[in-house]
Amino acid sequence: MASQESHLTATLLTSILAAVLGSLQIGYHTGNVNAPAKIIEEFFNHTWRARHNQSIPDHSLTLLWSLSVSIKDFGALLGSLGVKYVADSYGRRNSILIVNCLSVVGAGLMFASKASESFEVLILGRLVFGLFCGLVMSLNPLYIQEVSPTNLRGAFATLNQVSFATGILLGMVIGLESVLGTEHYWAMMLSLSLIPALIQYLVLPFCPESPRYLLINRGEESKAEAALLRLRGRTEKVFAELEEMKEEAAHTHTGVTIHEFFKKRSYKQPIIIVLIVNLGSQLSGFNAIINYSTKMFQAKFEEAKYLTLGVGAVNVTFTLVAFFLMERAGRRRLLLTGFISIAVCNLLMTIVDSVVYLAPGLGSLQVLLVFCLISAYELGPGPISWFIAAELFDQPGRPIAMAFTSMLNWGGKFVLALLFPPLLKICGEYIYLLFMIVALLAFIFTWIRLPETKGRTFDEIAEEFRGAESILLHNKPGFNTFT
Numbered sequence: 001m002a003s004q005e006s007h008l009t010a011t012l013l014t015s016i017l018a019a020v021l022g023s024l025q026i027g028y029h030t031g032n033v034n035a036p037a038k039i040i041e042e043f044f045n046h047t048w049r050a051r052h053n054q055s056i057p058d059h060s061l062t063l064l065w066s067l068s069v070s071i072k073d074f075g076a077l078l079g080s081l082g083v084k085y086v087a088d089s090y091g092r093r094n095s096i097l098i099v100n101c102l103s104v105v106g107a108g109l110m111f112a113s114k115a116s117e118s119f120e121v122l123i124l125g126r127l128v129f130g131l132f133c134g135l136v137m138s139l140n141p142l143y144i145q146e147v148s149p150t151n152l153r154g155a156f157a158t159l160n161q162v163s164f165a166t167g168i169l170l171g172m173v174i175g176l177e178s179v180l181g182t183e184h185y186w187a188m189m190l191s192l193s194l195i196p197a198l199i200q201y202l203v204l205p206f207c208p209e210s211p212r213y214l215l216i217n218r219g220e221e222s223k224a225e226a227a228l229l230r231l232r233g234r235t236e237k238v239f240a241e242l243e244e245m246k247e248e249a250a251h252t253h254t255g256v257t258i259h260e261f262f263k264k265r266s267y268k269q270p271i272i273i274v275l276i277v278n279l280g281s282q283l284s285g286f287n288a289i290i291n292y293s294t295k296m297f298q299a300k301f302e303e304a305k306y307l308t309l310g311v312g313a314v315n316v317t318f319t320l321v322a323f324f325l326m327e328r329a330g331r332r333r334l335l336l337t338g339f340i341s342i343a344v345c346n347l348l349m350t351i352v353d354s355v356v357y358l359a360p361g362l363g364s365l366q367v368l369l370v371f372c373l374i375s376a377y378e379l380g381p382g383p384i385s386w387f388i389a390a391e392l393f394d395q396p397g398r399p400i401a402m403a404f405t406s407m408l409n410w411g412g413k414f415v416l417a418l419l420f421p422p423l424l425k426i427c428g429e430y431i432y433l434l435f436m437i438v439a440l441l442a443f444i445f446t447w448i449r450l451p452e453t454k455g456r457t458f459d460e461i462a463e464e465f466r467g468a469e470s471i472l473l474h475n476k477p478g479f480n481t482f483t
Helices: 010-019 021-031 037-052 058-090 092-115 119-147 150-174 186-191 194-207 212-219 221-232 235-251 260-264 265-282 284-296 304-329 330-354 360-379 381-392 398-449 458-465
Strands: none
Touching: 010 092, 010 119, 010 150, 010 194, 010 221, 021 092, 021 119, 021 194, 021 398, 037 058, 037 119, 037 186, 037 194, 037 260, 058 092, 058 119, 058 398, 092 119, 092 186, 092 194, 092 284, 119 150, 119 212, 119 381, 119 398, 150 304, 150 381, 186 221, 186 260, 212 235, 235 304, 235 458, 260 265, 260 458, 265 284, 265 381, 265 398, 265 458, 284 304, 284 360, 304 330, 304 381, 330 381, 330 398, 360 381, 381 398, 381 458
16 A cells, blocks of 8 residues: 555645646536526527516527526537647647636536527537536546556546546536525526636646656656656666656557557547447436436426435545555446446336326435435446546557547437437336446447456556457456456
């Protein structure tokens, strides 16, 4: 344990906490539109009436509100296209600082929408903020993984999800009518993400750039050494890690185009793993619950919004559990446990939903199952889906892999936000069976294909994939957490 503790320096901790302020902002804007929806819809109506001397038609209002909520995820999908360019051109740390201005502009526009009496300004603000989401949810794990020591890499990458989940809970609380989700204060409520954005501008410039970026991408060995010394605090650690980076640099070609990324033989297996793990996470029901929990609970409970706060609290609690388990249990075991638990929860939710009209008391069991599903998601699939790509690829492929991750994650969220209401109408309670099938497929694929990455250097992981696509990786000695 002593060797692990010696890795933890004040500079390393500050760098990681400064980086995750970005995901705190994203979580905040994910959680804060649920409770005050009616008040903001009334603002849309009032603006329409002032312009056209009549109320906005119901179907137009529904469409406008759906657009306002989902435009963030669409913006994130677009933003993720820029990850490789900014990460390779400006460095990991500088890129986070550059894209942070999108958050400031987005929050400023959302705040200005009330004073300017324009719902278009609000929608534009959420679109700009969405661009920030798509970039930062890839840049953060990229930076965190490249500055972290091998034995703490997964735990620190999970802090990104802890921060995101904390932001969701904060957004839910501040969005309540008893706090700032009121007719007078909703615009101010939307602008509060400016506080972590400004703190990031004050702290992150004093944190070191990724040493891997400096050495492998830029060839600046002395700068990489200086950055490592600040992060590790001990010379012997720096020497060993520099050697490992040089080893990786010797195996990699500088720069990979998007076309080369998808054609390269050694990348094929990791690409499929990233695809299945991310789509399995996003399409197994968690996002439907986060987006529509208030509506789901409203049908059965008076205090639906407080149950929704419970969803937020459980979310935070289990991301913290994942943080502490990540380096003990390993990525593979947590993913497998998460996927199979999600599948079981979805099956039980289908059964309970089918018979709830016969025994109304089962409504409480439904709430418990929702909480269990969220716990299972945050225990493994939630945090790991965001950072596993950074571990499975070498330095040239890593930014494209993270952009790919971001597109899959935000694309999955966008599709689910769009399709869940109509699917719920068509399938009723059987919609959870669709989620169950997705979780089961992800479980089976993870079991067969995913190698354990805990405690292995980036070069060791990349070595497993070089020209070895035909080998079932989990059968390799020492690569399976269950052995």
